[in-house]
Every structure is written in structure tokens, then in C-alpha cells.
Amino acid sequence: MRYLIKERIFSFADRFTINDENGSPRYEVAGKILSIGNKLDLYDIQGNHMLYIEQKVFRFLPEYSIYKGGSLVGKVYKEFTLFKPRFTIDSKFGNFTIDGNVFAHDFSIMKNGRPIAWISKKWISFSDTYSVDIADGEDQAFVLALVIVLDQVHHDNRNNQ
Numbered sequence: 001m002r003y004l005i006k007e008r009i010f011s012f013a014d015r016f017t018i019n020d021e022n023g024s025p026r027y028e029v030a031g032k033i034l035s036i037g038n039k040l041d042l043y044d045i046q047g048n049h050m051l052y053i054e055q056k057v058f059r060f061l062p063e064y065s066i067y068k069g070g071s072l073v074g075k076v077y078k079e080f081t082l083f084k085p086r087f088t089i090d091s092k093f094g095n096f097t098i099d100g101n102v103f104a105h106d107f108s109i110m111k112n113g114r115p116i117a118w119i120s121k122k123w124i125s126f127s128d129t130y131s132v133d134i135a136d137g138e139d140q141a142f143v144l145a146l147v148i149v150l151d152q153v154h155h156d157n158r159n160n161q
Contacts, residue, residue, distance in 0.1 A: 001140065005130040005147060014040055014152075018144060027141065029148060038064075038152045042145055050141040053148060062153045066091070066145050074142065076149045085154065089146065093139055098146065104154040109146060117143050119150065 002021035014031030032039040037055035056063040066074040074091035089096035109117035
């Protein structure tokens with residue numbers, strides 16, 4: 001399935017909707033105001049809480065934890081690389097890696113060694129806008145949470161890289 005993630009230009013907290021390829025809203029992301037580190041909740045369009053994303057602060061490289069129903073389901077670690085960004089993800093859904101291009105605009109997500117998602121950030125846009133293609137049968141909310149982490153690490157001005 002293809003999703004379009006478009007963040008609002010001016011917002012005190014990260015708050016935006018994730019639409020499907022037809023423009024229909026599928027998920028909503030709500031960030032916490034005045035928190036230390038990024039803290040975001042992902043809801044489906046009916047308002048059901050899907051996932052909670054929390055940045056671990058005071059780390060040399062960015063690290064995020066993803067929770068579902070209060071239980072840890074994944075940890076995202078940015079690896080130290082010189083040119084192309086790379087992340088490893090330990091999760092209950094399998095072993096993931098995320099590889100990006102030198103400009104941090106295009107990424108692929110691999111699960112257990114096979115590609116499951118492709119992310120592309122628009123080059124010319126007033127806000128962060130991503131196109132995300134996710135293979136059928138994958139946990140859509142979890143993969144979208146990984147994309148949100150990518151945005152927080154690479155394109156959110158409030159975040160320390």
C-alpha cells in the first residue's frame with residue numbers, strides 16, 4: 001500500500017495525518033508539547049491508539065523505542081556512517097535495517113534481508129512530505145512508525161543528530 005505523509009509547516013508539536021494513495025486519511029500522529037526528546041503517538045483514523053514512539057535522550061547517536069499497548073515492540077538505532085544513513089531495528093516483528101541515500105531523501109526498509117518498504121522525500125516542498133510504499137502483509141503502523149523516526153532524525157529541526 002502507498003501512503004503520503006505530509007507534516008504541517010507551522011506547528012508547536014508534531015501533529016499530522018497520514019493519507020493513503022487515494023488521499024483518504026488512515027492514521028494520525030500527535031506529538032507531545034514541551035517534552036524532553038521526541039514523544040509521538042500514532043492513532044488509526046477511528047482514534048484507536050496504535051503505537052507510541054519515544055526518543056531516548058543523552059545518546060551519542062539517535063535511538064528511539066516503539067511501544068504497542070505499553071509493551072516494547074522495537075528499538076531503532078542510527079548507525080555511525082560517513083555518507084549514507086543506516087539504521088538497525090530490533091523488533092518483535094523481525095530484524096530490520098534501513099538504508100538511505102547520501103542526501104537522506106530515499107530509503108529502503110529490509111526485513112530479515114528482504115525489501116518490504118520504500119520511502120521517498122519530496123525535494124521541493126514547504127513541509128516534509130514523504131511517499132511510502134509498504135509491501136502487503138507487513139504491519140503497516142509499525143513501518144510508518146519507522147518512517148516517522150527517520151523524519152525526526154534527519155529532517156526535524158528540534159532534534160539533535
